[in-house]
Amino acid sequence: MAESELSPLLTRPVNGNVVVTRGKKAFLAKFAFGYVKLANKVDDHYFYWFFESRSSPDSDPLVLWLTGGPGSSSMFALLTENGPCTINPDLTTKFNPYSWNNNANMIWLDQPTGVGFSFGSPADKDYNETNVGENIYWFLQGFLELYPQFEGREFFITGESYGGHYVPAAAHYIWEANKAENQDSELSMINLQGIAIGNGLTNPVIQYAYYQDMNHNRYNITLLTDAAEGQMKVDSVECIRLTRECQLAPRNGTICKVAQECWTDKLIGPFFSANRNNYDIREWCNNSDPDAVCGENPAIKTYLNSVAVQKYLNIDDRAPVWNEDSDEVQSTFTIDGDWSMPFHDFVADLINDDLRVLIYAGDADLMCNWIGNRAWTLDLDWKGKGAFNAAEERAFIAHDPLLPNGSTSIDAGVVRSFENFAFVRVFDAGHMVPMNQPAVALDLINKFLANEAL
Known part of the structure; x- marks a missing residue:
């Protein structure tokens, strides 16, 4: 091929x-x-x-x-x-x-x-x-x-x-x-x-301690209330504890999943109320709208899944439909503790x-x-x-x-x-x-x- x-x-x-x-x-x-x-x-x-x-x-x-x-x-x-x-x-x-x-x-x-x-x-x-x-x-x-x-x-x-x-x-x-x-x-x-x-x-153990610090940024964009910033600092301690527990052998898939969800829910989730793109806080994003497309490029998926492009690239019939992300891979790597x-x-x-x-x-x-x-x-x-x-x-x-x-x-x-x-x-x-x-x-x-x- x-x-x-x-x-x-x-x-x-x-x-x-x-x-x-x-x-x-x-x-x-x-x-x-x-x-x-x-x-x-x-x-x-x-x-x-x-x-x-x-x-x-x-x-x-x-x-x-x-x-x-x-x-x-x-x-x-x-x-x-x-x-x-x-x-x-x-x-x-x-x-x-x-x-x-x-x-x-x-x-x-x-x-x-x-x-x-x-x-x-x-x-x-x-x-x-x-x-x-x-x-x-x-x-x-x-x-x-x-x-x-x-x-x-x-x-x-x-x-x-x-x-x-x-x-x-x-x-x-x-x-x-x-x-x-x-x-x-x-x-x-x-x-x-x-x-x-x-x-x-x-x-992760080091990096998780610094999410609330992004409330103070060079773009002068307020992302969290003072109370939410303080709570995130407290929550980071719990996320770090769970992450350390996940790292222990033999790994516990349930604990590892909870550790990752702690990051998602407590270190990333609170920023959504600021209505900013979490990948680039300079961009406004209506996070309350489930159909909001922030920082995405739907043309890429259309392009790579087109019959003409896949024929040109000799894409194997056994290959999955092209998606930017594989939920299955993310889930597997999370539960395994990776x-x-x-x-x-x-x-x-x-x-x-x-x-x-x-x-x-x-x-x-x-x-x-x-x-x-x-x-x-x-x-x-x-x-x-x-x-x-x-x-x-x-x-x-x-x-x-x-x-x-x-x-x-x-x-x-x-x-x-x-x-x-x-x-x-x-x-x-x-x-x-x-x-x-x-x-x-x-x-x-x-x-x-x-x-x-x-």
């Missing part, structure tokens, strides 16, 4: 009202899509969409993007955030000059099993990050077999939201596999260099072995807010903790990568960094930084991939 030869360059309309865009005129890059059958599973097929770098595909790094959820399709990010095009309301495509494949060879992957266009047998069901890490490792083995020109290339894993679980889990699995003395000589060596996570959920698990120790292992780590967060997001993300990075126990925590927080000055050097200077946020670890608070952005601040996000990821100072 996968195309070992990158697609020819062409742009053409299909069936009059749906436009399938291909090639250099629209994307300025070759691309490929298809399925990789996972060698470690019974009949598991992961769908990917790959775009070569628009700049130097023969030398630019290979980058994997994982949207969160758990259970969210990376095709949504590809078509709304950091991919080569976006979808207009009339289902035509619009070129994205700030795509992350400007300077990287990018893979957008639907995972875990059952998410987006990926599918498997009942025996292939995934439950937690152990499955995620192993599956992504074997997906990459299959991908590199199809496209051997990328074997040995510098490789990075990126993602957002529940990617704060996915990204460390996948990277840590690869890191351990690379260190294994008995590694199969026929397997590809994955040249892992680092990870980047945007507005992630990585250490939601409540911490993955900061995996991040520490990577940093301590000199891999690069970037944590960034749009400061208008409530779901995985920047304050909690900053808190867990400061709490992280690693060899450079003292120097990182003592480092000055300074302005993050970004530049529009599409303009001549020095012609733009954007006061884009605040950065703290030491050696191979950095945290960036991004101004004027919500949960999905590449969507809200495309130039800033591209400049940030380009500098990270090139190992340039932020």
